Amino acid sequence: MDKFKLFTLVLSLTLVAACGKVDSTPKPLTEKQSAVLMKELSGKVAGTPVSCISDFSATNTIRVSDNILLYRVSGRLVYQNKLRSACSGLARDDDIMVSEQFGSQKCKGDIIRLVDQTSGMTGGVCSLGDFVPYRSEKTTDKSRFLR
Template sequence: MVAFASPLTLVAACGQVDNIPKPLTEKQSAVLMKELNGKVAGKPVNCISDFNGTNTIRVSDNILLYRVSGRLVYQNNLRSACSGLSRDDDIIVSEQFGSQKCKGDLIRLVDRTTGMTGGVCSLGEFVPYRSEKTTG
């Protein structure tokens, strides 16, 4: 008699592996430190406005930064690793509803040359990092 694992068991096993973030490389750590240096983490939010003209910065296969201004950056720890995200070669296509990026929204990686779709990943919470106001 041959036993097969249920599809749910296989998905759960894969999800557990993907949820373990790889340690950041020295270069990735430097990018993260540069963007968050002098800023203080705030309370995580589920959505951010897409009208701010945010600049997306790829830190690793798990971490995206959305720079709103020099004083405000949102860190998003993806719900699972997004293979190839850190290479910065592929185009990020957001699958969102309305004018906000929200926790659970999907992003797809699309090859710049061939147009083929790569990884599909889910956004996590957005942690705001703000520069402290200076009194003068």
């Protein structure tokens, strides 16, 4: 084997080994993040996860943590998305969130990039997971109509 090819191979393997394993384990929620999550999901019941949601109905995005996004459709419906891996810096809410999606839906596997508002440099990159709908239960309390 040519010395240059051997050197290139050894250098490549060394660089890969130096990178180490990326820890994609989500960090526990802070007290503030837990409060945001509880406020948005309180009184709502989780439904069956879906792969896509309409982009038009999910205009209000709430960044809970580096791996949890909420899409508020209305006061009664919120979709929770646990990203496939943590997106470093997402929770800071400083960067612009750019979605790479096809068509008029946000879908599992779509890419989100964080872009610094000042420099325009790309920061964290992550992929959406399933969307879990949380809906308010309908009340059938007839006493409110008797007043």
